[in-house]
């Protein structure tokens with residue numbers, strides 16, 4: 001199948017748009033002026049069940065919803081749009097965008113310093129892991145998720161250039177010097193959007209570093225465009241690259257992003273996962289718990305069951321981070337914990353490879369491990385799974401006063417702000 005991408009403008013020319021309920025078209029017209037929108041022919045024709053729109057989970061996953069804005073802003077946008085004043089509308093859209101666009105936090109302490117300069121395009125949030133952002137990788141994905149924060153960078157060329165590197169050998173000497181780094185993560189946006197030969201240029205120099213054992217590629221291509229591994233012109237080259245990485249003695253982990261079991265239905269995804277697995281790569285799955293899309297025990301039972309059926313490994317149930325000002329995607333910790341625990345009980349023991357619910361911010365990975373009663377007080381038990389290399393927080397356990405409605409994560413990360421270790425050099 002040939003990839004076809006739709007913007008908000010081109011989507012409006014399709015019958016899918018004209019068949020949408022009037023209210024949905026109104027929401028789409030206004031919100032795609034504020035938020036980015038991108039969808040492709042596979043998601044439109046195969047993944048979304050249009051009979052169920054607006055309640056279809058994949059529809060909700062891609063199409064912006066009005067809860068993403070404060071109700072007053074939404075109503076004002078509609079009012080101005082209906083009044084017909086484009087100038088006034090543009091001014092208000094900019095005002096809303098400035099309010100809504102999440103600031104992408106990054107911790108300067110995590111940008112390694114090498115030979116006296118910052119190692120641009122590298123980010124070391126954990127002791128054993130280095131994330132790398134080669135220049136083409138941070139640009140886009142096959143489709144955009146409504147809950148994602150990264151899309152704020154998609155049109156921001158200044159930010160893209162500032163946070164990525166061009167020269168494939170750039171991180172090599174740093175990695176050779178820091179033998180404690182065992183995992184290199186190629187992430188994005190979606191790294192698999194770029195051509196296999198470009199990807200190889202950046203990955204190849206890392207493969208000769210003995211101390212690097214794992215190459216991680218995070219991607220939502222399997223969900224959004226499984227044809228990436230089947231019919232794209234360089235799909236064989238991509239699969240050959242996977243084989244090549246493994247032939248160099250590395251563990252290749254495809255960290256696949258799935259949110260709903262509907263993304264795992266059908267023959268195409270089955271074929272794509274089989275092709276990847278035949279290369280020797282391991283596919284581990286992670287995805288966020290998102291309000292109104294997959295915030296039920298049944299949704300996670302189905303998701304993990306489908307993953308296990310396809311021979312994929314459930315890995316993380318993530319908590320939706322605080323990227324939307326209206327927090328319309330977040331759910332309380334208590335509910336998240338309940339969903340995780342109940343879904344684990346109702347799924348094959350193979351799902352025990354999943355950890356969750358887990359909060360990830362720019363430097364911490366924190367597991368909500370349960371609740372405990374001490375002296376008639378109830379607490380959430382939190383565990384730091386991974387912490388920045390310049391702190392001693394990794395593995396520590398903290399208690400957070402229980403509150404049924406707490407959504408976090410701000411207070412969670414504060415809890416794990418451990419004392420800095422001065423002696424470690426990044």
Ligand code: SF4
Nearest residue numbers: 141144145148189220
């Ligand atoms: S595929 Fe990943 S990076 Fe791209 S929009 Fe979705 S969540 Fe964001």
